[in-house]
Amino acid sequence: MSELKPWLKLIYARPGRLLMGAVLMFAALLSGLGLLALSGWFITKTALVGVLLAASLPATINLYVPGGGIRFFAVSRTVSRYVERLYNHDTVLLLLTDIRVAMFHKLATAGRGQRHQLTGAQWLSRLTNDVDALDTLYLRLIAPAALAALITMLIFALAALLFDIRIAAGILLILTVAFVLATLAVYMRTARIAFRQSDQQDSLRMSVIEHLEGFAELTAAGRSDKHGAWLLRQAHQASSEQVKADSRIGWHQASSHLLINLAAVFALWVGFELFHCGVISGPVLVLLPIALLGLAEVYGMLPEAFGKLGATQASVKRLNRDCEITAPKADLRAASLPEHAALMAQDLSIQYPQHTPLIMHFNLQVKIGERVGILGRSGSGKSSLADAFSGLLGPSDGSCISLPCAYLTQTTVLFEDTLRANLLLGLPDATDAQLWRVLELVELTDRFDSEPGQLGTWLGSSGSRLSGGEARRVALARVLLSSAPLLILDEPFTGVDAATRQRITRQIDSWLEGKTVISLAHGPDALTGTDRVIQLES
Amino acid sequence: MTAPAPDQRAVRHWLSGLTSGNRRWIRGTVAAGTLAGVATIIQMVFLARIVHLGVIEQAPLSVLAPLFAGLILAIIVRAVAQGVQTHLAAKCSEQVRRAARRQIHQHWRKSGPLELGQTSAGSLAREWIDHVDALHGYFARFLPQMTLSLIVPLIILVYVVYLDWLAGTFLLLSAPLIPFFMALVGMGAEKLNQQHFNTISRLSGQFLDKVRGLTTLQLFGQTDTAAEQIQLRSDHYRRITLKTLRVAFLSSAVLEFFASVAIAVIAIYIGFGLLGYITYGPSSDLTLFSGLLILLLAPEFFQPLRTLSQHYHDRAAALGAGAEILARLGGNHSTHLATEDVSDTQNHESVTGSETVELNSVSLAFRSGYNVLNDVSLALGKGDVIALTGPSGGGKSTLLHLLAGFLTPGSGDIHLFGKPAGSFAFGWLGQSGFLVHGTWADNLRLTSPQASDVAIETALRNVGLGPLLDARKSGISSKVSEDGQGLSGGQARRLSLARIFVADYDIILLDEPTAGLDSDSEIFVLEALHKLALAGKTLIFSTHHRALLALATRVLLVSGGEVKDV
Known part of the structure; x- marks a missing residue:
């Protein structure tokens, strides 16, 4: 009892x-x-x-x-x-x-x-x-x-x-x-x-x-x-x-x-x-x-x-x-980040209990304004790494500190609510004009302009009224809106065809001016624009 | 997705249709309930007789003893009848729910995979499990009680009229008023009840949605806002509901009022009658026996009705759940009804007759005026490897679904080796692989029950799952998701592909077999398809992938309603 x-x-x-x-x-x-x-x-x-x-x-x-x-x-x-x-x-x-x-x-x-x-x-x-x-x-x-x-x-x-x-x-x-x-x-x-x-x-x-x-x-x-x-x-x-x-x-x-x-x-x-x-x-x-x-x-x-x-x-x-509460992880975020660095991972290891480690002794330093791509096959620990970067997942060893970040997770999560409410999660006080602007970046303006509800369009059960690619782009737009200086994008273009993908990559480039972006994907064509690319070995 | 909610009459009709095979259980429940009612009356007769003889006529206990024995016997019969009643009621509900589940399952079969895919598996499962369970109270409690609340009060009324017609008249007067008032209040309450049901499910839907996206809310630092929203919406809903309930509870309050007043009036009437203050009517014949008996029977007269009103929410729940089930059953499956399911006997029957896959002027429109496919005629040879390419939304998947028989064309006909689409077993690989909780062998035997261990292992190695298998202690008899991590998307799709290897189908349809795969999985899938092609299988797949296009012996461009060779 x-x-x-x-x-x-x-x-x-x-x-x-x-x-x-x-x-x-x-x-x-x-x-x-x-x-x-x-x-x-x-x-x-x-x-x-x-x-x-x-x-x-x-x-x-x-x-x-x-x-x-x-x-x-x-x-x-x-x-x-x-x-x-x-x-x-x-x-x-x-x-x-x-x-x-x-x-x-x-x-x-x-x-x-x-x-x-x-x-x-x-x-x-x-x-x-x-x-x-x-x-x-x-x-x-x-x-x-x-x-x-x-x-x-x-x-x-x-x-x-x-x-x-x-x-x-x-x-x-x-x-x-x-x-x-x-x-x-x-x-x-x-x-x-x-x-x-x-x-x-x-x-x-x-x-x-x-x-x-x-x-x-x-x-x-x-x-x-x-x-x-x-x-x-x-x-x-x-x-x-x-x-x-x-x-x-x-x-x-x-x-x-x-x-x-x-x-x-x-x-x-x-x-x-x-x-x-x-x-x-x-x-x-x-x-x-x-x-x-x-x-x-x-x-x-x-x-x-x-x-x-x-x-x-x-x-x-x-x-x-x-609902068991696990021990809260210490928040080291931005505590001792070197100057001009947006993220620093030192000797980072990720391991789920009773499993062999996914990532071992991973080191990475990302400078402010840098665009880094990380490539890895599925099962290589890519998403776990992104989770660790964003602070969702505590490292089993080593440390990872970063600036405040906005994180596009591998699974697309939209809420049963209006398009506006879904986007505002990224930036609660954004104006409608800002929302339209970011929708334009991901090429969704036409899609919602034709809807009678416009920004008030209801996104049904798990966004089911949108195709997979459209839902992905809404989620991407939401992250783009965020004012966080660091963006982590895990497979940003799932379900988006190559032509659209290339156009979006080009369009968001100037929008992201001054921000640090880490994108992770299974192949080079699924990344956003990058200054350097890291290959994960499994 | 689902048809507009059917009206209540349709739901009630459906519910009563479910009972058709289970009448004997309902009759048994009612019979047991009636027996309990009669035993109650007899119990009260003995009780009143004992009190009368003992108090008024000062009879000694030795005289009363046989009456006490009768009293105890009546009490025991009553208890046994009550127990049997619940047992039979539970049995009845069990049978009905079984019938409902079978119906829904048959509907799933008829709708086909494509239409089912429109609704999340979670909500379909909820309909099949929870909504059907919501019918329990209606069949186990409400329905038998409805009959009982007529029979038992009627018996009591007749007896009370026989004892004292004036007291009987009090009951008789209040009795018709009760259904009248209940109907009056109930009419409003019914609608409100329905609304209540809808709001509650919408509210839990919103709550679940928030929980599902909790990680996202955390990432954007919006959990507190979301919690506030849940609080606000719940509170708003509570206030609305309370307004509803104020009216809805009136119906039971009316019942309670009449029951209480009738008892009070009868008690006072009998008291005054016994004192001899009432000179009119039958009251001069009242004795302690008849007076006490009438008083004891009065609450029993109202009890079945009170029980019925307590079970009223069972009815509302069943109607609500029934409406949703019926909406699904009556859903829009007329226009693109899938063809009959394949029977298992045909499972391994070899394909004979014509050697081509033929489409004759096939057209299909999802919306009127916009044809996804427009008068398409095609002939594909046996053993061909066909790649379908073209822009997304161009109709590649639709064409595959037509070939699989998951869709029927608006006009024209499709034959695969002389047989209608979907009339025989074939290989299908959707965009998401599927696995069941169980061993590797379980997963492959799901579609090929007769497959040998060797065949299963070979198939798994063919799709590059060999290393994973070697890492497990008991090979194909080990659980697929033993480490709790499950399979990656690519591995799951390869598992599905292994099923195709084991089954040895003649024709295999694949929807974007390499989309979203990591390079490892991609290589294995390509190799596997190559092997299948070498084995002389007819492969038809949609793709943009260059390597896959190279594998094809024929590439078709599906675009703008047309299908052309490239």
Whole structure:
């Protein structure tokens, strides 16, 4: 359970809200219980008085207090339930925001390597499903369980007060078993399934994505049916497990309900003994069993919530692992850079844990204003070197210091937002004229001038409305906009044809006047203009 | 990409279509639920009888004992029926989800790789996994509960009318009002609910997008701005949602109100009746037994409806997810419908008949008025190595897709060795290689299940993956991405090429086989293609690469809707 701690702390950062939500919940539950118990008491009382009156014996009954009480509970049940739902939904949404923002900050400080290991699809499920599991943790699980325990104790006190302490203890014993059955036992009997299931779900998702990515090849080979059937079997297996968990939850719910009813039967049976001895009156005898019957509603929501706890735990474990904060690397940036140097790498080695080093004893000094090209085959550590230059990746040995830089990563990343918003990342206070100017440099003016939205053109899912080459050029434009004195361009022209590539190289040359540029590519024709070229040996 | 969202009626129709094969599970669920309801009534009868006999008639416990036994029996039957109900409901949902997944999968097959490629694999996978799972609550909870919320209250109502028709009238009066009010409020809430669903998915989409591009945001020093944006948008959304919920929750509040008031009114009516204050109607016949029983049954009368309203969000979720699935299923696959999938029996059937690849006046337009290919006729010989070249966007890939049968031409016909395009197994190499998590052998047996270990190893060596294989302890039985780093793009494409080597196809289509490759991979791909050409395979590829053009026996220029020899 310790994995829940940091998130619970986040949730408990709003104690007032949580308490208020619980109080409203308590009011709603108590009103429902009160309405039934008081009505039962009232009917029995009136029946007894009615019998006396019918026999013309003297009897009186105060109609106003119970009548008023019944009316009050009827209204308070409705109102408190409505307010409670509204208030607590608001809380859930607040928590959702809190959790998302906290997570974003956490991810922003976590090591990049950590994030790198996850595929896009895994992220998708993590960040939607796993966070969803967290934001209702308090309202679905913690508060109802605490309230159920509190109301159970209240009924115990009521039984002790009205009946006697031994009977109350007996009732408490039965209810405790019912409570455990509805909470802890459900959790224990479903946690393993839930854990396994979330793993299964992960590998299933991966397989589906592989199936889709290889769909053309599989179709061509006439194998898409066979592979699809295999996927269906995997999915079916996963849902069979879920049926098992659901059934278990159902049986626990039923048995905890059974015990609550038996507690009511027990209260009635022993109540009669007290009644016959004249210790308690008829109306009081009826009140307790009816209150116990009403308890079923209080316990009713618990089994399902606890049945999901295992899955929540699995989610949280994953979230924690993925957001793990790696030791922050010391920022040596521009600390002791020699005069006129834009970047200096000394004895730089790059090595991923448990791997042979990618780069060893690499030395490079780049002067301000210099244009350096670095050539290397894929797998030669080119991109890792660029990562190290930009400070994204800490060297395993040696040092690398540089001026502030703008870095075009090998993968093109555009946001689901307007063209303007995507470009402004490079230079937040750029004017539209500046944006058009830089678009002209990468030959995209015509492309967006014809769009009705112009700079406001929406770049769809991962910029999918653009071709690969166009998206690449938008990303390049964004880096060109940046005011950083050093630009690092990793494969700047992926997907851009040779003619366009040459024109762009020529056009950006004067724009980059005075800036230092390091471009990395697999071949000399994929570089921007260079003063000198370094070949990486693998 | 996807068709406009289908209306609710269509979604409901689709959902009810899914149940057609699973009626017995739903019937079983309803039967168990009804049994639980009847057992509840019997439980209350025993309870009221015991209280009446014990309190009013002062019966000793020995007289009450058999009644207690009956009470306990009813309680046990109720619990068992409840348990069975959930079990059957879960079973039902399982079957339905299975059917839905099969449907979506069949649609994927029909759409073909090209149209599927329009949507990210992640969102398609989400539809197949998560959206289908979102149907669970609807079939396991909402649907059976809908029937139960009619049956059980009706039984209770009839019984209460029999006990005291005036009290029955109170229930009867409030009961029709509930659906009426719920419908009134629900009509508005429905739309709002849908909106709520859309906003939530858009919002998580934006959040995910930011996370996906986190490195970029970091590089530009914009993470704090982005976090602020997430906060602002979430908050904005929360306020909008709350407005929605204020109305949406009214429907359940109405229900709650009627349930509470009905209980209160009945309790007071019975109390006054028992006191003899009401001289009108059946109240003079009220006893503690009938009075208490009516009171105990009143909440049970409303309970099924309350449960139904609790499951209302299951319905909304299913409708939302169903709408998205249906939009995909009804998606725009009519115009360029891919031809039927290849059946596995034809996998290794040798190509016979005509010895040429023929295109007869083939035209294709993606937008009306703009033909990507315009009346193209071609004849390519068996064993030829054909290079397609031309400007990007000129139609090279389109021509390859037509030959693969991933697209059907607007007019004209295509035959490969006398067979329609896509009707037999062939080699395809797309721009991105593809690999599954598994061993090298798994990856190659994916398309050629019968391949021997030797054949697999030979194929891998043919594409220059030999050194990589030698570095692994268990050769082809070792995992492809054992070191957690996976393969580089070039290596992945070579792996795909190895599949083609193993399978021994007669015709092989390749889309820019060397684009974006490092020089190492490039050399291996060129060599491999050379070997395939020597083996007499028909190769057709699009390329700009000089070495590849040199390899070709015939070079075709695809440009401006035309295909010409160079």
